[in-house]
Amino acid sequence: MATCHVALAASVLAICMVLTRATNPGFVARITVKGLDYARQEGIAALQKELAKLKLPDFSGSFKVKVLGKVHYTFYSLNLRSFQLPSSQIAPIPNVGLKVSIDKAFAQLTGKWRVKKRFLWLYNLFHKKIESSFRRTMEGKVCGAVTSSVTTKLQPYLQTLPVTARIDKVAGIDYSLAAPPVATAQSLDVNLKGEFFSLAHRSAVPFVPPTLAFPVDHDRMVYFAASSYFFNTGGFVYHTAGVLLFEITDAMIPKEFKFHLNTSTFSAFIPQLEKMYPDKLMKLRIKTSSAPFLTIAPGNLSLTPVFDIQAYVILPNSSLVPVFLLSVTSSVSAKIMVTSARIGGTLELGRLQLSLKHSDVGPFSVQLLQALMNFYGSSILIPHINARLREGFPLPLPARVQLSNLVIQPRQNFLLFGADVRYM
Incomplete structure (x- = not known):
């Protein structure tokens, strides 16, 4: 024939995509x-x-x-x-x-x-x-x-290519086109908006996507460039929604650990706390004071989050009494993981830097709390956050497509990962 x-x-x-105004993409997909x-x-x-x-x-x-x-x-x-x-x-x-x-x-x-x-x-x-x-x-x-x-x-x-992907009750990801697809002799590049947005109230983020210097690698079937903008819009949306809030209670601390969350433990650092509230359980409420910002550079991903720790004493009637408020900064290293259809990650907490914002139990040295707060952060807080981050977010893939043979490389202002494709 x-x-x-x-x-x-x-x-x-x-x-199946909504064409938006031309701008730097937050996410790029390349088909080689x-x-x-x-x-x-x-x-x-x-x-x-x-x-x-x-x-x-x-x-x-x-x-x-x-x-x-x-x-x-x-x-x-x-x-x-x-x-x-x-x-x-x-x-x-x-x-x-x-x-x-x-x-x-x-x-x-x-x-x-x-x-x-x-x-x-x-x-x-x-x-x-x-x-x-x-x-x-x-x-x-x-x-x-x-x-x-x-x-x-x-x-x-x-049409199964996602234009928007719902993440949870708070946010979704906009994968609509930022510009028409571009064909070269070696590939087809699709520039996507790559932006988290609030499901309750969509508003512009106070920063713009950086320019991405996409390399000319062609060993894999597909390549993706996830800009720092992509991740940071996520941090902005969740912070603005007020959901970057975590609570640590004594029930979350394994019984074999020495540092339980009660006034007896804190008596070594704040003697007056034990005198005012003898043998009482405590609660720590941790909340970001500004949106976390991810920095991506060759070979390195890092954050410098700023958050507050409000400490409470739990009274017998279950009511909470605020006792002190700390401002905390820390260096946090990040690792990104890509599975067959999702992108996730984990965090590793560095040493915390504490400052006292307010005390209801009189003055005390926050430096004495340094080791204790590092323990709570690394042993309780970070594992809790990592469990959520490992769930990840969906990649802009059509139905029945999975990725394999993955390679991940941090580049300037974006994360590059390449993969081969399997149609299931």
């Missing part, structure tokens, strides 16, 4: 030639299955033969035994889009045919008189099926 071409503009990727070739293989395999179900129409016609005159023929009860598409290509066309071509197709058919005038030599006329007409009919049917498959299968599948 002859060539059947299907041209797909890169803008087809935008059919290797990735496009994998997409071609999966697409052709799916197309072959669709074509195998193709219902072929009866085919009839006539031609003139000297002496005999008009010869009428009919093909009927036609079935495709097999269908192969051995030569196909998806190629990025710089500044244009994607070109998909299927250059050859081979089919094996079974069926019946008849002619109104039978002589044995009529069968030899098939190649000269009938084959070309039959081929054109079949090509039209197949190319129509290819076009229909793109319309009914590919476009709905592309």
Whole structure:
């Protein structure tokens, strides 16, 4: 069978996305030639299955033969035994889009045919008189099926690309286009807004995405660049919503630990606390005083969060009595983890720096509390936060696509990770 071409503009990727104003992206997805070739293989395999179900129409016609005159023929009860598409290509066309071509197709058919005038030599006329007409009919049917498959299968599948991804009751991620997709000779780049937003009240963040110097790596099928802006909009949204608040109670401290959360433990550092509230349990309420800001540099990810620790004494009637308020800063190192479909991470707490903002139990030296607060932070607070961070956030992937063979590299102002793709 002859060539059947299907041209797909890169803008087809935008059919399920809302085009926003052009700006630096917070998140970039790159599909390399290797990735496009994998997409071609999966697409052709799916197309072959669709074509195998193709219902072929009866085919009839006539031609003139000297002496005999008009010869009428009919093909009927036609079935495709097999269908192969051995030569196909998806190629990025710089500044244009994607070109998909299927250059050859081979089919094996079974069926019946008849002619109104039978002589044995009529069968030899098939190649000269009938084959070309039959081929054109079949090509039209197949190319129509290819076009229909793109319309009914590919476009709905592309609509599974997330425009927004809900994270929880507080926030979602905007993965809409920041600019039209860009095709080069080596890849197709899709620039996404890559921004967390509040589900309750969406408002602009007070900073802009940095420029990303995307490298020219092409070993993996896909690459993603997650800007520091992407992560920091998350911190801003959660802080603004007032949900970056954690409480530590004595029930959260393993029984074998020495430093339980009560006035007896604190008596070594604040003697007057034990005198005022002897043998009482305590609670620590930790809340960010400003949005945490992630800094990404080659080989390093770090935060310098600023938060307050309000300490309470728990009275027998369960009411809380505030006793002191600390302002705390710390250096925190971060590690990013990418799974088959999500991006998450973990934090490691550095040494805390304390200052006393207010005391209801008189003056005391906060330096004496340094080791105790480091213990509570590293043993109780950070594991609690990391449990949530490990759950991660969804990546902008279409349905049934998973990542493998991952590589992660911190670059200036963005995190680069590459992967191969598996269609499940």
